[in-house]
Amino acid sequence: MNYLYGASYSPLVFPESAWESDLRLMKEAGMNLVRTGDVHGSWDRVELQEGNYQLDTFIRFYEMAAQFDQQVIFTTGASCPPLWLQRKHPDVVILSNLGQQYPMAASYHWACIHHPAFLEASDRYLRNALLPMALAQPNHFGWQITNEIGFPFMPTQQNAEIELYCYCEHCQAKFREWVQQKYGTLTAVSDAWMWGTTAFWYNEWDDIEAPRAKPSAWSGVTRWLDWRLFWQWAFANFARRQHDLIKQQDSPHPTSVNMFNFKGFDRFGTFTGLDQWQIAQNVDHIGYDLYPGSGNKLASRPEHNSIFLDHGRSVSQSAGTDFWLHEMESGPIGGWLMGPDYNTGPVDIWRNGFEALGHDVKLLLYQPWREWDYQPLHWGALVDLDGNETPRLKAAAGLGQFIRNHDAFLQTARVPRGEVAILESKANAIFLRGVNQEEDLFAAQRGAYRALWELDYRVDFITPAQVINGTIDDYKVVLLPLMGLIDAETAVSLSNFVNNGGLLVGFARCGTLDHQGWSHHQLPISGLREAFGLVRVEADSPPVPPIRWNGRSYPGYKNRDLVEAMAETAVLATFEDGNPAITLAKYGTGHGLYIATQADSGYLQTEGGLLKTLMADLLPQLGIKPGVTISYTDKNIREIDPHLLVTPSRSMILLANYHQQDVTARVAVKGNGRSPHAIVAGILEEEPVRWDQQDDTILIDITLPQEEPMAITIDWHDTP
Numbered sequence: 001m002n003y004l005y006g007a008s009y010s011p012l013v014f015p016e017s018a019w020e021s022d023l024r025l026m027k028e029a030g031m032n033l034v035r036t037g038d039v040h041g042s043w044d045r046v047e048l049q050e051g052n053y054q055l056d057t058f059i060r061f062y063e064m065a066a067q068f069d070q071q072v073i074f075t076t077g078a079s080c081p082p083l084w085l086q087r088k089h090p091d092v093v094i095l096s097n098l099g100q101q102y103p104m105a106a107s108y109h110w111a112c113i114h115h116p117a118f119l120e121a122s123d124r125y126l127r128n129a130l131l132p133m134a135l136a137q138p139n140h141f142g143w144q145i146t147n148e149i150g151f152p153f154m155p156t157q158q159n160a161e162i163e164l165y166c167y168c169e170h171c172q173a174k175f176r177e178w179v180q181q182k183y184g185t186l187t188a189v190s191d192a193w194m195w196g197t198t199a200f201w202y203n204e205w206d207d208i209e210a211p212r213a214k215p216s217a218w219s220g221v222t223r224w225l226d227w228r229l230f231w232q233w234a235f236a237n238f239a240r241r242q243h244d245l246i247k248q249q250d251s252p253h254p255t256s257v258n259m260f261n262f263k264g265f266d267r268f269g270t271f272t273g274l275d276q277w278q279i280a281q282n283v284d285h286i287g288y289d290l291y292p293g294s295g296n297k298l299a300s301r302p303e304h305n306s307i308f309l310d311h312g313r314s315v316s317q318s319a320g321t322d323f324w325l326h327e328m329e330s331g332p333i334g335g336w337l338m339g340p341d342y343n344t345g346p347v348d349i350w351r352n353g354f355e356a357l358g359h360d361v362k363l364l365l366y367q368p369w370r371e372w373d374y375q376p377l378h379w380g381a382l383v384d385l386d387g388n389e390t391p392r393l394k395a396a397a398g399l400g401q402f403i404r405n406h407d408a409f410l411q412t413a414r415v416p417r418g419e420v421a422i423l424e425s426k427a428n429a430i431f432l433r434g435v436n437q438e439e440d441l442f443a444a445q446r447g448a449y450r451a452l453w454e455l456d457y458r459v460d461f462i463t464p465a466q467v468i469n470g471t472i473d474d475y476k477v478v479l480l481p482l483m484g485l486i487d488a489e490t491a492v493s494l495s496n497f498v499n500n501g502g503l504l505v506g507f508a509r510c511g512t513l514d515h516q517g518w519s520h521h522q523l524p525i526s527g528l529r530e531a532f533g534l535v536r537v538e539a540d541s542p543p544v545p546p547i548r549w550n551g552r553s554y555p556g557y558k559n560r561d562l563v564e565a566m567a568e569t570a571v572l573a574t575f576e577d578g579n580p581a582i583t584l585a586k587y588g589t590g591h592g593l594y595i596a597t598q599a600d601s602g603y604l605q606t607e608g609g610l611l612k613t614l615m616a617d618l619l620p621q622l623g624i625k626p627g628v629t630i631s632y633t634d635k636n637i638r639e640i641d642p643h644l645l646v647t648p649s650r651s652m653i654l655l656a657n658y659h660q661q662d663v664t665a666r667v668a669v670k671g672n673g674r675s676p677h678a679i680v681a682g683i684l685e686e687e688p689v690r691w692d693q694q695d696d697t698i699l700i701d702i703t704l705p706q707e708e709p710m711a712i713t714i715d716w717h718d719t720p
């Protein structure tokens with residue numbers, strides 16, 4: 001098998017006379033995989049009337065794709081059912097908290113995944129139409145389950161929030177079942193859902209209803225948490241349903257789900273019902289859809305590609321599966337007549353491709369191959385509207401050549417675990433969204449990531465489940481950006497991590513609430529108390545005074561905690577009013593660092609960069625160093641971004657280059673007791689480079705033209 005590389009193509013949309021030329025160009029670009037049957041006319045173009053399947057076009061497409069050595073990944077179509085289903089069952093459309101049906105002919109995912117008619121129709125479509133069709137094709141590769149699973153991520157009204165779904169009777173019944181499973185008795189639910197003046201006592205299971213408002217509208221916290229956790233479970237469960245159906249008839253071919261994270265309108269999947277970690281457990285592989293140009297994200301968030309791909313890579317690693325990119329931006333993108341948001345060009349194709357390869361992506365597909373003239377929203381494309389080559393296709397063909405040159409290595413190499421992990425919890429994110437503080441959490445995660453990323457550390461994401469099951473012990477540092485909700489078991493596991501030698505970094509308001517969003521009585525809670533070496537923590541009101549540290553003043557940000565340190569805990573810095581601001585405790589063989597303000601989000605919002613400066617000072621003192629570092633004149637934020645891929649005998653460093661000038665740089669790589677026998681660098685043509693070894697560090701000098709990527713390959717002598 002070869003590394004999987006290709007593009008999305010809609011044979012139902014483009015004339016059959018164009019297929020041959022398109023497929024030939026794909027093959028010439030080093031591609032071997034086409035994704036089809038996505039949102040552009042799949043189920044609704046196949047099952048024209050109930051039970052009347054028209055699959056000839058797809059069969060002819062499979063056959064022609066085979067002539068050009070292209071395999072096909074097919075989607076299950078469940079994101080956009082045909083209109084006859086809605087005509088026959090008018091209540092199959094998802095229902096909002098305000099009692100409004102999702103507007104038809106707007107976005108996909110309008111049908112309710114708990115409606116029996118939808119389930120019956122989508123099961124039958126998959127079982128009777130798609131599976132027999134695909135199984136008869138020798139070049140069938142595998143499956144994409146639905147498309148960008150979850151509720152619609154676009155608001156139905158200009159500038160509004162996206163709506164809450166789904167409140168239909170089937171979903172209410174399913175929720176009731178889920179609640180009954182979770183709590184067992186009505187007394188337990190009534191206790192758990194207690195809330196201020198708007199609490200109810202539930203005397204019948206039929207009394208259980210989904211909340212129609214967020215806690216910020218004076219509605220119960222625990223009930224809100226349950227409602228959105230239910231949806232994250234429900235969509236993961238739907239993925240499992242389609243996966244199981246496929247496997248009954250087609251066990252050899254892999255299933256997958258394409259999704260995203262950090263999206264505008266819904267950063268952490270609270271409204272859309274998206275828990276990437278759970279979904280990854282239910283299918284063979286997961287993929288993300290990468291669009292840095294949409295909304296021109298890199299202009300305001302230069303770390304976007306890295307944090308997005310590190311998140312997806314971490315989710316895949318947690319499930320022990322491969323990380324795929326079902327969609328990667330292929331040309332000018334975003335905006336209607338006044339667009340594009342970003343004029344994606346050949347440089348971006350190379351750079352985004354290197355980002356993908358460098359973050360362990362094992363299947364890489366552009367979206368789309370060709371644009372649709374009926375949808376005059378800029379959305380990329382490698383060829384023009386007439387199917388002619390563009391400079392972007394040339395770049396994609398170059399990347400294709402690079403992939404083929406290193407095919408076996410890229411398939412087997414892995415990104416080693418990060419030195420640093422960021423803890424994220426869906427419950428914490430759901431709570432903060434419920435009280436209108438989702439952007440605070442987003443800023444906190446970004447700030448924590450960015451500070452460490454800029455220092456060349458490799459950052460992974462982990463969940464409370466991984467804290468408890470011991471995966472956390474693979475890391476040297478764990479950060480807890482705006483982790484307001486921490487349950488008792490996680491807190492104790494975090495203290496074990498410290499006891500066993502880890503460094504735990506907490507920020508203001510850490511572990512204030514329990515698993516159901518209620519107040520912990522004594523702060524810090526057991527576990528965090530020992531780990532951080534703090535006697536007492538109390539929330540204070542703004543303004544936050546500046547912090548004096550190492551002879552400089554740094555602004556506090558947003559929140560502050562008044563903390564009382566244990567006698568043996570070091571106070572590294574104080575606020576200007578004398579209260580401890582940064583404390584460092586030794587616990588077991590590890591350390592707990594507490595920063596009593598929001599230095600996580602504050603890293604991006606205030607001058608001075610306290611978090612980065614502090615980490616740059618402290619981590620090397622504790623012997624925690626990045627595996628690969630890069631240095632060049634006037635390095636600011638990691639404009640040149642190195643990514644390490646390893647096999648036992650070879651390492652490759654893929655440099656994604658955002659620097660606007662030619663640069664001479666020095667890359668330092670840990671040898672881990674080995675020395676290189678050859679080092680080469682380049683893109684399509686590689687040449688030996690100058691290098692030196694100092695102790696266990698390999699130093700490599702390279703010159704990088706503006707925005708040009710580079711790969712450095714190190715072949716190691718056998719381990720002594």
Ligand SMILES: [Zn+2]
Nearest residue numbers: 112166168171
């Ligand atoms: Zn529903």
